[in-house]
Amino acid sequence: MAAIAGPPSASAEDSAKSLRWFDARELTVEGKGWTNTLAFFDRYPAKAEELVRPPVWALSHDSAGMAVRFVTDAPAITARWTLRKEALAMPHMPATGVSGLDLYIKEQGRWQFAGRAPARAVTNEFSLIHNRAPLKREFILYLPLYNGIKALELGIPGSAHLEAAPLRPQKPIVFYGTSILQGGCASRPGMAYPAIIGRYLDWPTINLGFSGNAISEPEVGQLLAELDPAAYVLDALPNMTTAQVTQRIEPFVQTLRQAHPKTPIVLVEEETYANARFVQFQHERCVRDNAALKAAYARLRKAGVKNLYYIPGDHLLGDDGEATVDGVHPTDLGFLRMAETIGPVLRRILK
Amino acid sequence: MAAIAGPPSASAEDSAKSLRWFDARELTVEGKGWTNTLAFFDRYPAKAEELVRPPVWALSHDSAGMAVRFVTDAPAITARWTLRKEALAMPHMPATGVSGLDLYIKEQGRWQFAGRAPARAVTNEFSLIHNRAPLKREFILYLPLYNGIKALELGIPGSAHLEAAPLRPQKPIVFYGTSILQGGCASRPGMAYPAIIGRYLDWPTINLGFSGNAISEPEVGQLLAELDPAAYVLDALPNMTTAQVTQRIEPFVQTLRQAHPKTPIVLVEEETYANARFVQFQHERCVRDNAALKAAYARLRKAGVKNLYYIPGDHLLGDDGEATVDGVHPTDLGFLRMAETIGPVLRRILK
Numbered sequence: 001m002a003a004i005a006g007p008p009s010a011s012a013e014d015s016a017k018s019l020r021w022f023d024a025r026e027l028t029v030e031g032k033g034w035t036n037t038l039a040f041f042d043r044y045p046a047k048a049e050e051l052v053r054p055p056v057w058a059l060s061h062d063s064a065g066m067a068v069r070f071v072t073d074a075p076a077i078t079a080r081w082t083l084r085k086e087a088l089a090m091p092h093m094p095a096t097g098v099s100g101l102d103l104y105i106k107e108q109g110r111w112q113f114a115g116r117a118p119a120r121a122v123t124n125e126f127s128l129i130h131n132r133a134p135l136k137r138e139f140i141l142y143l144p145l146y147n148g149i150k151a152l153e154l155g156i157p158g159s160a161h162l163e164a165a166p167l168r169p170q171k172p173i174v175f176y177g178t179s180i181l182q183g184g185c186a187s188r189p190g191m192a193y194p195a196i197i198g199r200y201l202d203w204p205t206i207n208l209g210f211s212g213n214a215i216s217e218p219e220v221g222q223l224l225a226e227l228d229p230a231a232y233v234l235d236a237l238p239n240m241t242t243a244q245v246t247q248r249i250e251p252f253v254q255t256l257r258q259a260h261p262k263t264p265i266v267l268v269e270e271e272t273y274a275n276a277r278f279v280q281f282q283h284e285r286c287v288r289d290n291a292a293l294k295a296a297y298a299r300l301r302k303a304g305v306k307n308l309y310y311i312p313g314d315h316l317l318g319d320d321g322e323a324t325v326d327g328v329h330p331t332d333l334g335f336l337r338m339a340e341t342i343g344p345v346l347r348r349i350l351k
Numbered sequence: 352m353a354a355i356a357g358p359p360s361a362s363a364e365d366s367a368k369s370l371r372w373f374d375a376r377e378l379t380v381e382g383k384g385w386t387n388t389l390a391f392f393d394r395y396p397a398k399a400e401e402l403v404r405p406p407v408w409a410l411s412h413d414s415a416g417m418a419v420r421f422v423t424d425a426p427a428i429t430a431r432w433t434l435r436k437e438a439l440a441m442p443h444m445p446a447t448g449v450s451g452l453d454l455y456i457k458e459q460g461r462w463q464f465a466g467r468a469p470a471r472a473v474t475n476e477f478s479l480i481h482n483r484a485p486l487k488r489e490f491i492l493y494l495p496l497y498n499g500i501k502a503l504e505l506g507i508p509g510s511a512h513l514e515a516a517p518l519r520p521q522k523p524i525v526f527y528g529t530s531i532l533q534g535g536c537a538s539r540p541g542m543a544y545p546a547i548i549g550r551y552l553d554w555p556t557i558n559l560g561f562s563g564n565a566i567s568e569p570e571v572g573q574l575l576a577e578l579d580p581a582a583y584v585l586d587a588l589p590n591m592t593t594a595q596v597t598q599r600i601e602p603f604v605q606t607l608r609q610a611h612p613k614t615p616i617v618l619v620e621e622e623t624y625a626n627a628r629f630v631q632f633q634h635e636r637c638v639r640d641n642a643a644l645k646a647a648y649a650r651l652r653k654a655g656v657k658n659l660y661y662i663p664g665d666h667l668l669g670d671d672g673e674a675t676v677d678g679v680h681p682t683d684l685g686f687l688r689m690a691e692t693i694g695p696v697l698r699r700i701l702k
Contacts, residue, residue: 088442089440089442089445089446090445091439091440091445091446091447091451091469091470091471092445092446092447092467092469092538093445094440094441094442094443094444094445094536094676095440095442095443096442096443096676096677100442112672113672113673113675113678115677115678116443116676116677116678118442118443118677119442120442131633185445185538187443187536187538187676187682188676188677191673191682196673282482321463321464322464322542322547322683322687323683324464325445325447325467325538325539325683326447326466326467326469327464327466327467331538331542331682331683331684332673332674332676332682332683332684333682333683333684333687336673336684
């Protein structure tokens with residue numbers, strides 16, 4: 001998190017390739033809510049191991065939403081990284097999204113895709129970008145969505161400079177949710193919807209997506225309340241039963257509200273699934289869950305909770321049914337549509 | 352290709368699950384340009400083994416663009432299929448797209464995503480859709496994009512009916528091109544852009560995408576000329592050098608034109624790549640290739656070739672740089688954008 005990365009250590013020299021290597025931990029790392037973590041790229045603090053259910057703890061090692069920001073004039077950038085898990089891909093999500101790295105460059109005030117590094121093994125070395133004009137620019141490198149990072153270094157030619165990007169003044173937006181929020185099934189880490197929104201707003205984000213396990217438990221609410229974000233976005237419905245929505249959403253929101261009297265809290269409905277028209281029972285559950293969320297929202301408002309926002313799920317994925325890989329998990333197409341709906345709401349709130 | 356599939360053979364009975372199995376070859380198979388193929392789901396005729404380069408022949412076994420159309424009232428549809436290759440996925444493309452099946456249903460005149468079957472092994476059995484209202488509807492099942500099919504059966508509950516969908520009156524649209532056309536990197540087979548266009552126009556299509564090997568060889572032009580399509584779409588530039596574009600496009604088009612004096616032929620420019628702004632040499636090559644295509648187009652027009660159309664590449668992938676997985680290969684987001692540009696051009700031509 002140092003503002004300027006120190007000079008690379010002698011052992012990090014790669015004389016064969018004349019690359020100088022920089023440890024990502026010494027650059028500006030975003031998407032990390034806690035510093036007191038067991039491993040550096042963990043999403044929950046070490047104490048959470050005793051607090052949350054084992055699958056939540058296991059998923060907290062995934063580096064979803066974490067990103068390394070740096071400034072360089074290097075004509076080429078190489079990444080070398082070691083993953084936590086040997087499962088590099090999922091049947092419906094490629095290794096580029098599960099275990100790969102994704103680089104964006106800031107050009108004329110806009111974040112633009114610049115290159116990606118696919119994972120082919122637990123340890124990888126891959127050229128993210130090369131033959132670039134050697135202009136000093138800011139970059140953001142998104143880390144794997146469904147794998148964890150044991151080590152990550154960036155290598156540049158010996159004559160170039162690389163330093164940590166300046167810390168941003170904004171408090172991050174904290175997103176809490178399911179496999180969808182965690183980024184399943186983006187083609188690369190930068191296409192998870194919180195990441196797209198982060199670029200759209202040019203704002204730091206924290207991704208607390210826990211695949212299959214976002215059931216808004218009280219202990220998770222307590223953990224989230226420890227953070228001090230610009231806004232909370234709660235998008236957990238797809239993992240919850242209707243009864244859980246009715247029972248848990250209000251106390252979860254109240255926990256956050258007690259810790260942060262004025263922080264905006266955004267409730268997101270469950271997406272109407274792409275194949276809902278034909279899988280009736282699934283559609284009915286979705287409608288029921290959303291009705292329960294709307295009722296909880298009404299009760300919270302009636303109880304005097306301010307700065308509470310509500311995003312309907314009907315058009316989150318568009319209206320053509322094309323936006324998912326499996327009827328549930330958005331592809332990049334679905335994530336862009338989600339970001340195009342949720343992003344402008346956040347822009348208005350944060351103004 | 353029979354209009355009505357015969358009753359399932361006794362050996363195809365799966366009494367354990369009470370499913371009746373139908374061989375896909377006895378249903379209506381689209382996307383197959385030739386009947387005299389070595390294996391049923393090959394894209395080129397058997398004789399092509401002697402005519403085309405070995406990598407082209409190898410790729411012709413991939414079932415890209417093939418689709419099985421049928422009508423059923425079954426509340427559930429299960430697929431059982433055996434693939435040709437053990438490589439189920441690619442680092443930047445999931446197994447659902449490389450080796451999976453993708454089901455659409457026709458509802459109120461529109462094709463809608465209904466379910467997918469991911470590949471987890473060389474032989475798979477997976478429920479494509481279940482708990483569906485038992486209404487008689489037409490379905491289309493897209494086959495793997497980067498793998499081949501050795502065998503494919505569809506299973507339905509014993510009390511339901513399933514038959515081949517009626518043959519469509521239209522001649523197919525033939526697409527010739529690269530890895531992009533073949534569907535790299537769609538999340539599932541129905542999101543390759545020729546498939547999206549096929550649904551948009553409700554029109555049969557043939558996908559002759561050959562990853563890395565669409566260099567418009569004369570022998571490939573001869574093969575394509577054997578077909579009698581409603582239109583040819585030529586989208587091969589990304590695999591060709593500028594010199595090849597200059598030398599080969601005109602004779603390729605003339606070969607098709609001599610065989611089919613009036614069939615529309617659409618030339619598609621190379622997409623301006625997502626990261627072209629930062630990878631200058633790649634952008635320059637793209638501009639050069641497109642200029643060579645435009646010059647070839649002008650010479651063909653001057654030579655009196657009619658019914659020739661031209662689609663510029665500048666906005667094929669949109670303008671935000673978000674539409675690819677790696678700067679080159681579109682995701683579903685990029686493919687939808689390509690279909691939204693090329694589809695309406697074909698609609699006007701085919702009216």
